[in-house]
Amino acid sequence: MIRHRKGASGFRIFHWISLIAIVALLSACSPFQGNENSADNSLEPAKPEKIERYHGEKSKAVSMVYTTQRQLALTFNGMADKDTMKRLLDELDKYHIKAAFFVPGMRVAEEPDIARGIVARGHEIENNTLNKSDMQGQPYENMYKDIKLTNDIIKRETDKTPRYIRTKSGDYNDDLRIVAAHNGQEAVVSSSLFLHNWQRETEADKSRYLRKYMNRGGIITMDTEENKSVVENIRLLAEAATHVGYTYVPLHELIAQGGERKPLQEIQGFDAAKMNPAYQESKPNLIYRKETDKKMVALSFDDWGTDQTVTKILDILDKKGVKASFFLRADGVERNPNLARAIAEAGHDVANHTYSHPVNTQIAPEDLQKEIVKAHQIITEAIQQKPTMYFRPPTGAFDEQTLKAIAATGYEDITIYDVTPSDYDKKRSAEEIVKAIMEQTRSGSVILLHMLDDIHTIEALPIVIDQLRSKGYTLVPMTEMFGQ
Secondary structure, eight states: OOOOOOSHHHHHHHHHHHHHHHHHHHTTOOTTOOOTTOTTOOOOOOOOOOOOOOOSOOOEEESBOOOOSSEEEEEEESOOOHHHHHHHHHHHHHTTOOOEEEEOHHHHHHOHHHHHHHHHTTOEEEEOTTTSOOOTTOOHHHHHHHHHHHHHHHHHHHSOOOOEEOOSSOOOOHHHHHHHHHTTOSEEEOOSEEOOOOOSOOHHHHHHHHHHHOOTTBEEEEETTTOTTTTHHHHHHHHHHHHHTOEEOOHHHHHHHOOOOOOGGGSTTTTSSOOOSOOTTOOOEEESOOOOSSOEEEEEEEEOOOHHHHHHHHHHHHHHTOOOEEEEOHHHHHHOHHHHHHHHHTTOEEEEOOSSOOOGGGSOHHHHHHHHHHHHHHHHHHHTSOOOOEEOOGGGOOOHHHHHHHHHTTOOEEEOOSBOOOTTSTTOOHHHHHHHHHHHOOTTOEEEEEOOTTSSHHHHHHHHHHHHHHTTOEEEOHHHHHOO
16 A cells, blocks of 8 residues: 655645646636537636626625724735744734634645634634735636635635625625626725734824824724734734723624615705805804803814824713814815714714815815815715704814805804913913913803823813803703704
8 A cells, every 4th residue: 555655745745736726717617627518528627607796785895894883803915834823813812803714715725834823822814815816807607617616625724705806906896796796796895994013103102103003993903914013012002092081892893783875865864064165145153152141161172183082072061061173174084984973973073174175265165165065075974864954164264255155155153262272382381271271261161172292182182171160050962052
């Protein structure tokens, strides 16, 4: 009896047999099938199976999940060597993170034990194409066969059927979504944050970066083969999430809890702001403060910030039982609609602060109206409801022409403020912010604060609330103070 020697040569033989089989399947022919009707009995390839285009509903495209829950998912591309994968899985266990691994079919065929180890540790295993490739421009049949073969390999080796697919870059088109649906995939998944190799960043730089760009509903991705710090990054990711107040959940749980967003045109009030060149006859209502004997004041916040900053502001307001008014810069909302929705769901006023924060007096009236209308639509779609129809000009700059142009869009209430502690200045300490507010505030005041990163508003905010209350003031949102 001939005994085959086990080891590297045996692995290589198995590997090449696997590759030949995969290539044969991908080309839809068998290298061993002959044609019995051939006169010379020569071998001919079988006719390839024709793959008809799927005409059902496309798979979802997911780069982040529409949710206000403080959750996110960690995912990986590729399948590194056995040692790296073991260390990575150990590190994930250490921080109690369940991740999703998008693995290439060829790598699973080469080293199925690694793939089985991923599943055994309780992680999801998903489709990263046969060889971790991008598929744009490929014929439909090729994409179909690639995805199907990868699914088949993963199922054969791990007994798990992938729910999702991701290409190497995360890019996709409609054809890929159709092919994915044809193969039973629920979604084509990309990411909201892809971590490349660090260069010369310090650990503090890395932590700051992660905290800045970590969003609720986000999908974070690293490549296990290309990211040289993939194992070391797990601790940083775990600590950053804890600092911001978020938790990692399995990808399928995050996607399952995601809400469906209505298209803009289906939301009542989406067209409440419109372009209007005939603005000269409009009647703006300029608001600074309320003339009242009641000891009430309104807190308002301008601009935009990261999840880390805005979430801390929301937590302070919630803990203190205060409702405020938020004037949102919509280019930030566009990048992180979940955060805007969280502000609205917390019961605060959500209002308009333009799209890109131009100084209103330095742009043409038509361009100003475009900024306002675009911001209105983005905010409306993000919070899935008509926003508060208050507008606040960036930097507080306006003149008669800009006021009329603003009012003509539908934003007749132009709300300024009478208390400004200049908290946007990074050099301004929390103590200075508190002192300025307490010196300037009176009954009916509107207090201007900012939700920018790296300023001292978060430190000052709870002190301001406590001191205002100690002086007998009630804090209310601007809609309660002025109505709408």
